[in-house]
Amino acid sequence: MRMISFLAIIFIISISGCEDLIEEVDISNETVMVLAPVNQVVLNSGDVLFTWEAVEQANRYHLQIAVPNFENAQQILADTNVVATHFFKNLEPNQYQWRIRAENSTYFTNYTLLNFSIEE
Numbered sequence: 001m002r003m004i005s006f007l008a009i010i011f012i013i014s015i016s017g018c019e020d021l022i023e024e025v026d027i028s029n030e031t032v033m034v035l036a037p038v039n040q041v042v043l044n045s046g047d048v049l050f051t052w053e054a055v056e057q058a059n060r061y062h063l064q065i066a067v068p069n070f071e072n073a074q075q076i077l078a079d080t081n082v083v084a085t086h087f088f089k090n091l092e093p094n095q096y097q098w099r100i101r102a103e104n105s106t107y108f109t110n111y112t113l114l115n116f117s118i119e120e
Helices: 002-016
Strands: 034-036 041-043 047-052 060-067 075-082 086-090 094-103 112-118
Touching: 047 094, 047 112, 075 086, 075 094
Parallel strands: 041 112
Antiparallel strands: 034 047, 047 086, 060 075, 060 094, 094 112
């Protein structure tokens, strides 16, 4: 009888998938804390390292960069998922807006939105 119960449990797990048994942590109330570039900073180099603190239970970050901002975007220069807590991009002198949010397979945070510029 024990063997039949064990086999029944294995069968149920195999047809339902392991993902159904793992509950994701809701990170939607968390905030991504940006380290650089900070809001309104003026940079004198186009080699920009975007960095932020890790959000516990996030497994990726969605990063976007727009010229000059998302409301009046002339161009989206990046729209990518990153698994690390940094991203490098070489940019021309201009006004930029960037945003980042943390994600897991079920939930995501609000975007943290910042402006910066690069001067010649």
